[in-house]
Amino acid sequence: MFENLKAQPADKILALMQAFKDDPRETKIDLGVGVYKDATGLTPVMRAIKAAEHQLWEEQDTKVYTGLTGDPAFARAMVDLVLDDAVPHDTIAAAATPGGTGAVRQAFELIRMARPDARVFVSDPTWPNHLTILKYLGIEMVPYRYFDDETRGVDFDGMIADLKTAHQGDVVLLHGCCHNPTGANLNATQWDEVIKVLQDTGATPMIDIAYQGFGDGLQEDAAATRKVAASVPECLIAASCSKNFGIYRERTGLLMAIAADAGAHKLNQDTLAFLNRQNFSFPPDHGARLVTMILGNDALRSDWMAELEDVRTSMLGLRKQLAGELQRLSGSDRFGFLAQHRGMFSRLGTTPDKVEALREEHGIYMVGDSRMNIAGLNTQTVPILAKAIIDVGV
Numbered sequence: 076m077f078e079n080l081k082a083q084p085a086d087k088i089l090a091l092m093q094a095f096k097d098d099p100r101e102t103k104i105d106l107g108v109g110v111y112k113d114a115t116g117l118t119p120v121m122r123a124i125k126a127a128e129h130q131l132w133e134e135q136d137t138k139v140y141t142g143l144t145g146d147p148a149f150a151r152a153m154v155d156l157v158l159d160d161a162v163p164h165d166t167i168a169a170a171a172t173p174g175g176t177g178a179v180r181q182a183f184e185l186i187r188m189a190r191p192d193a194r195v196f197v198s199d200p201t202w203p204n205h206l207t208i209l210k211y212l213g214i215e216m217v218p219y220r221y222f223d224d225e226t227r228g229v230d231f232d233g234m235i236a237d238l239k240t241a242h243q244g245d246v247v248l249l250h251g252c253c254h255n256p257t258g259a260n261l262n263a264t265q266w267d268e269v270i271k272v273l274q275d276t277g278a279t280p281m282i283d284i285a286y287q288g289f290g291d292g293l294q295e296d297a298a299a300t301r302k303v304a305a306s307v308p309e310c311l312i313a314a315s316c317s318k319n320f321g322i323y324r325e326r327t328g329l330l331m332a333i334a335a336d337a338g339a340h341k342l343n344q345d346t347l348a349f350l351n352r353q354n355f356s357f358p359p360d361h362g363a364r365l366v367t368m369i370l371g372n373d374a375l376r377s378d379w380m381a382e383l384e385d386v387r388t389s390m391l392g393l394r395k396q397l398a399g400e401l402q403r404l405s406g407s408d409r410f411g412f413l414a415q416h417r418g419m420f421s422r423l424g425t426t427p428d429k430v431e432a433l434r435e436e437h438g439i440y441m442v443g444d445s446r447m448n449i450a451g452l453n454t455q456t457v458p459i460l461a462k463a464i465i466d467v468g469v
Contacts, residue, residue, distance in 0.1 A: 145171025175315025253418020
């Protein structure tokens with residue numbers, strides 16, 4: 076049996092992590108793995124999470140299963156956080172999942188079940204797992220233009236031209252904020268035009284929102300997702316708590332399926348429960364329960380929001396420092412896009428050989444397509460990175 080297995084392609088980010096670990100240089104800098112790090116290089120447990128865990132340890136009296144779609148209180152809390160009152164809540168089916176990746180996977184499973192011939196339009200570039208999961212499930216992918224390597228911004232004209240080729244029954248996968256891997260976001264006017272294309276083509280939007288609170292603020296980062304959901308009859312949303320609650324290893328996510336009316340709610344909810352049952356039965360609860368506790372308690376929520384804002388402004392400060400240092404060294408403003416991008420990531424828009432030179436000559440590790448994790452920097456390493464970028468001729 077096992078002799079028929081074939082070796083699978085190595086995950087590039089995991090391989091990069093191992094290479095970084097094996098590098099003996101003390102001056103090495105890890106900008107590959109997508110986790111937030113503070114100024115000391117630590118990915119800390121947030122204060123509100125610690126407090127909620129302590130409370131849970133004292134109060135929890137059972138570890139019995141939750142329902143197939145998780146605790147309804149978690150779904151309500153997350154729907155409020157992501158959507159507020161943008162759509163009637165009785166039109167939203169929701170299921171807890173193992174992280175945002177689990178939500179994405181279940182969304183694709185739902186698409187395949189509901190519309191086997193659906194094509195999924197994905198931005199070029201997009202998060203690699205979008206592509207690998209779609210390929211594994213045998214769902215047709217259609218790339219749409221998104222990132223302009225010259226301007227390091229959005230190729231919006233190309234994006235719109237490509238999205239106009241979608242049809243009713245197709246799905247358009249969008250990033251809610253802090254586009255991974257580029258950091259280049261749409262502005263409000265551009266989102267309005269995307270919505271118009273969705274309405275004209277009849278394609279269904281699927282929004283992956285994994286970084287709410289990391290860009291311009293909790294409410295600001297959710298604005299586009301809310302507007303899209305309110306403007307079309309149906310929508311899928313995959314939300315992650317890994318980044319904004321700092322609970323990466325707890326694998327906490329939620330899939331939302333928004334219908335045109337409340338009449339479809341029961342069928343959609345039952346379908347999400349069925350899909351969970353086939354995949355992992357009951358979703359993990361620990362992280363979801365902590366999130367529910369924090370969002371439902373004024374003091375915990377306030378402290379969480381304050382710490383999240385510190386995280387956001389820290390990344391913005393690093394962006395501005397890096398853009399300023401590069402302007403000083405290069406004598407030009409061609410790196411100004413770094414201060415304009417949002418979230419953890421930016422894509423330098425350079426070639427793989429330059430990325431290799433950064434790694435070999437300077438011990439700076441980033442993904443081969445030049446995606447770098449801004450949160451992997453601190454105020455001391457920004458000048459080191461800036462000098463290396465100029466030295467290799469990015």
